[in-house]
Amino acid sequence: MKKIFTILGLISAAASMNAQIVINEIYGAGGGSNAAILYKYDFVELKNIGSTSVTLTGAYLQYASAAGTFNGGNSNHALPNITLAPGQTYLLQEGSAGSAGVDLPTPDAIGTINLSGSAGKIALTTNSTAPTSPTASNVIDYLGYGSTASAFEGTASAPAPSNTTSIARATGDTNNNATDFTAGTPTPQNSNSGTLAVSDTKNAKAGNFVKNTFVKSDEITFGADVKDVKVYNMFGQVVKSASVKENGSVNVAELAKGNYIVTGTVNNEPVSQKILKD
Known part of the structure; x- marks a missing residue:
């Protein structure tokens, strides 16, 4: 093709x-x-x-x-x-x-x-x-x-x-x-579906959310139970979704090197953090 x-x-x-x-x-x-x-x-x-x-x-x-x-x-x-x-x-x-x-x-x-x-x-x-x-x-x-x-x-x-x-x-x-x-199950998504405006992350609260903001081992490790984890690229598109337990990790081996935004919910509070995958 x-x-x-x-x-x-x-x-x-x-x-x-x-x-x-x-x-x-x-x-x-x-x-x-x-x-x-x-x-x-x-x-x-x-x-x-x-x-x-x-x-x-x-x-x-x-x-x-x-x-x-x-x-x-x-x-x-x-x-x-x-x-x-x-x-x-x-x-x-x-x-x-x-x-x-x-x-x-x-x-x-x-x-x-x-x-x-x-x-x-x-x-x-x-x-x-x-x-x-x-x-x-x-x-x-x-x-x-x-x-x-x-x-x-x-x-x-x-x-x-x-x-x-x-x-x-x-x-x-x-x-x-x-x-x-x-x-x-059908999941119709338009061009605005699952997007995050990168500028919206400037007020993010990281706390004990992502433990390794510099990711060298293809694993993002979390310091708390996190629901609805989403990893966004810098175009604002979701490239990974998960939920993890405290000290759990999400494998991102398939993602290219570069900057990403990770969001989630900890204790019913929305949190987000910028990471760099090496």
Whole structure:
């Protein structure tokens, strides 16, 4: 699968290869008439799973039925120009089959694609040309889901969603839909979800919160029981979540070297601390 991006800032070509905006989660049962339906609209959530900010310009979201071909029309729409920081999500509200379910969080953009709630194909592309395969030259990311999907990345399609479940990316992108996606409770997140304004941390109360603000061993150690631990990068995006006991630790081996903000709740008091991972 070919990844094509415009990278913000002065970075090396090697770094740009790791920056990816991908299809992160989809829900296709929006509206309808079943009381179990969770959301009023279908949605597609994009995410930057790379390590640098990324811009998509002139990109399209395209949809085809499980056995069908991509043919534009109401199954194809342009996306606004998108710039996402590492870890940032982008919520696309799509079509609805009725009035069941609740509204989504405020979407970043709205389309009218009616996704199948059980099987289909979705492509994020660099232009409006209909993709002919998951590896077509204009494909940024491709998702075939449900057992009857005729095309997919890797060895098999992703599992099917349902009225009460979406399918979401488990971790990164191995270009294998079957292993990259799992079914579960929908968690639609727009570009403002899970963010922390870095300037808001200036009044942080550290106390006996983080014991090692200079992290050399890939473990953040805490001096108290801490609920709802969140680690934010300096773009204000959540990159790690946990809860720990006193003298417990959170492994952050997967995080790059640099500054982060750690927040949590100790004795019902919100606390936060800036750390440096070496």
